[in-house]
Amino acid sequence: MRKAITGHKAVAEAMRQVEPDVVAVYPITPQSEIAEYYADYVHNGLVQTELIPVESEHSALSACVGAAAAGGRVMTATSSQGLALMVEVLYIAAGLRLPIVMALANRSLSAPINIHCDHSDAYLCRDSGAIQIFTESAQEAYDYTLMAQRIAEDMRVRLPVIVNLDGFTLTHTVQPVDLLEDGVAKKFVGAFKPVYPLLDLDKPVTWGPFALPDYYFELKRAQQAGMEVVPEVFLEVQRDFSKVSGRHYAGFFEAYKAEDAEYVMVVLGSTAGTAKVAVDELRARGIKAGLVKPWLWRPFPAQAIAEALKHAKALAILDRAFSFGTMGALLQDVASALYPQERKPVLVNYIYGLGGRDITVPNLIRVFEELPQVKKTGWALRYIGLRE
Amino acid sequence: MARLLGWRELPLGGVVAGGTARELNKTGSWRAERPIWHEEKCIQCLQCWLHCPDDSVRISGGKVTGFDYEHCKGCGVCAAICPKDAIEMVSERGDQCARP
Numbered sequence: 001m002r003k004a005i006t007g008h009k010a011v012a013e014a015m016r017q018v019e020p021d022v023v024a025v026y027p028i029t030p031q032s033e034i035a036e037y038y039a040d041y042v043h044n045g046l047v048q049t050e051l052i053p054v055e056s057e058h059s060a061l062s063a064c065v066g067a068a069a070a071g072g073r074v075m076t077a078t079s080s081q082g083l084a085l086m087v088e089v090l091y092i093a094a095g096l097r098l099p100i101v102m103a104l105a106n107r108s109l110s111a112p113i114n115i116h117c118d119h120s121d122a123y124l125c126r127d128s129g130a131i132q133i134f135t136e137s138a139q140e141a142y143d144y145t146l147m148a149q150r151i152a153e154d155m156r157v158r159l160p161v162i163v164n165l166d167g168f169t170l171t172h173t174v175q176p177v178d179l180l181e182d183g184v185a186k187k188f189v190g191a192f193k194p195v196y197p198l199l200d201l202d203k204p205v206t207w208g209p210f211a212l213p214d215y216y217f218e219l220k221r222a223q224q225a226g227m228e229v230v231p232e233v234f235l236e237v238q239r240d241f242s243k244v245s246g247r248h249y250a251g252f253f254e255a256y257k258a259e260d261a262e263y264v265m266v267v268l269g270s271t272a273g274t275a276k277v278a279v280d281e282l283r284a285r286g287i288k289a290g291l292v293k294p295w296l297w298r299p300f301p302a303q304a305i306a307e308a309l310k311h312a313k314a315l316a317i318l319d320r321a322f323s324f325g326t327m328g329a330l331l332q333d334v335a336s337a338l339y340p341q342e343r344k345p346v347l348v349n350y351i352y353g354l355g356g357r358d359i360t361v362p363n364l365i366r367v368f369e370e371l372p373q374v375k376k377t378g379w380a381l382r383y384i385g386l387r388e
Numbered sequence: 389m390a391r392l393l394g395w396r397e398l399p400l401g402g403v404v405a406g407g408t409a410r411e412l413n414k415t416g417s418w419r420a421e422r423p424i425w426h427e428e429k430c431i432q433c434l435q436c437w438l439h440c441p442d443d444s445v446r447i448s449g450g451k452v453t454g455f456d457y458e459h460c461k462g463c464g465v466c467a468a469i470c471p472k473d474a475i476e477m478v479s480e481r482g483d484q485c486a487r488p
Contacts, residue, residue: 097401158400196403204406211402218395219402225395 002178007138007170010177011077011103011163012037014145016047017185018101021072021192024052024063028082029115030167031105035077057082061089061100068098069207071197073153076100079167080107083121087128093160094129095223096208097195099152100160102130103145106269107167108321108355116356117167119268120321122297123329129223131161131230132298134268136254138175141165143247144295146180149189150237156229158195164297166270168356180245188244227299234296252301253294255308257283261290263371264309264345266334267318268294271352271359278364289368297330302337310338314346314371318384320353327379335377347377352384359385410459415442419462421477425454429474436466436475 005013012034015023023042025035042051050067054060057078068074078086083104093100108118122132133148135141141163148161165171180188196205211219231252238249256276258264263282265275272293282289292308294301309315319328326332331349338344350367353359363384430452437445437452444460446453467475 095401096403195400206404206406206409207401209402209404209409214392215398215402218393218398221395222398222400 001181002176004174005138005177006033006172006174007141007165008033008105008172009037010138010142010175010179011145011165012041013179014142014185015075015103016041017180017182018073018075018146018149018189019047019186020049020075020101022050022052022064022067022074023076024054024060024067024074025076026054026057026060026078026082028057028079030107030171031077031079031082031103033171034103034105057085058089061086061093064100065089065093065096065098068093068100069096069197070199071194073149073192074098074100075102077103077105079105080109080115080121084109084124087125090125090128090130090160092208095219097158097223097226098160099149099158101145101148101152102160102162103141104162104164105167105171106164106320112355114355115167117169117270118320118354118356119164120354122162122164123321123323125162126298126329129159129227130298131157131159131227131296132164133161133295134164134293134297135170135295136270136272136293138165138170138173138177139247140295141170142177142179143241143245143249146185146189147237147241147249150240151230151233153190153192154229154233154237155193155195157226157233159223159226159230164269169270178245178247184244188241230299231296231301231304249295252296252304253292253308256291256293258290258292258308258312260288262288262313263316263368264290264292264312264314265316265318265364265367266292266294266305266309266330268297268320268330271318271320271364274359274361275364277361278368281361281365282368287368294330297333300333300337302333305334306337306341309334309345310341310343312345314348314374316348316350316367316371318350318352318367320351322351322354327381344377346374348374348382349379350382350384351386357385414458415461416444416456416458419457419460419480421462421464422457422480423455423460423462423464423466424476424478425452426474426476429472431472431474433471435469435471439465439469441465
């Protein structure tokens with residue numbers, strides 16, 4: 001069923017269809033609408049979820065951890081400072097292997113305070129152990145919220161998943177979104193299978209025990225194994241979702257005119273939509289431009305990315321956040337992915353769109369135009385749309 | 389000491405079966421103050437048992453019978469919650485400092 005809805009409504013609809021046992025959430029701009037929509041669903045009797053209106057995001061994710069350990073299916077949503085407050089608990093959710101699915105309406109981190117989009121919140125928990133997926137449109141945000149549930153809950157994985165959608169750009173703009181029928185979505189997601197539920201009083205367990213130097217290392221290695229299996233599970237879930245939705249998802253990233261491209265842009269999130277228009281314009285001029293838009297960012301699908309990018313002459317890798325004191329996080333990912341290759345494209349790192357700075361088609365055309373001039377990989381950052 | 393397990397052998401998330409850690413960890417050695425139960429004042433309300441964070445209030449037939457001093461850390465929650473002052477906290481070392 002096609003509807004004209006915002007990214008927030010699309011995510012809330014996916015959550016309604018998943019109908020988790022518990023949603024614990026605290027409002028923050030721009031995410032608040034997800035919480036508001038879901039509260040409506042609860043109070044109008046559309047879902048049986050227990051909604052916990054907590055006093056902070058630290059409490060929100062803590063309540064999620066408790067509810068997930070108790071044996072429930074659990075979801076939440078946040079942005080920016082809210083995620084910053086959750087981070088302590090996010091590492092715990094990952095370490096305890098709790099399959100909590102979270103929508104992250106991407107917003108810049110303070111200071112200076114700002115409510116608009118960049119990816120500094122997502123980058124903040126790059127190493128948290130949460131799986132991270134980036135989406136370009138409200139449709140993708142809806143689709144990946146459903147898929148995230150399956151990935152998180154796969155018995156080989158059991159990890160939290162963050163579904164990123166750009167604040168305001170996706171969360172507050174109305175787009176056409178094809179929603180699955182409720183029954184189809186529910187069947188796709190399937191029944192929740194608890195692991196060692198605390199509420200199973202016949203088999204009492206201790207969650208979150210102390211692990212000293214004799215066991216901490218092994219437990220973290222086991223956690224890494226959970227991450228390592230994600231790519232395989234991701235493709236399986238995409239295959240199943242493509243069957244039920246009729247939408248074609250196959251791969252860790254969308255490659256747009258990238259196969260024969262000499263100049264390829266790599267970018268996360270909604271900016272990929274803008275980049276496609278720029279690519280089309282360059283192609284019309286006879287320049288072989290292309291785009292690679294990773295959906296799966298953590299774990300980073302390094303081999304597949306390297307395979308897709310190794311034949312290009314030069315890559316523009318766009319990061320919507322600083323990793324202060326070094327190159328952008330996405331540049332680091334792509335550079336390390338390409339390192340084992342014999343032949344490497346020139347890499348150029350652009351920082352763009354911080355604090356919601358608009359990113360336009362002419363901005364990106366200019367990037368493609370200057371890319372052939374760069375003769376070798378340099379470690380100086382470049383900036384798009386920054387005043388000197 | 390049991391054989392140390394490899395990473396593939398560990399339960400998901402490091403969960404351990406209930407009650408298995410108590411055999412290995414005699415946490416009573418951490419105690420600075422010891423709870424003393426005065427049976428004559430006790431009304432068997434079980435508040436101490438309910439609040440003890442270390443399951444160290446001994447129960448038999450639904451009644452308090454004393455403490456598990458191998459695991460009681462001496463936190464004093466039982467003494468604080470007791471409505472009849474039937475639990476007294478006394479120093480393990482008398483007037484001596486831990487490191488004189």
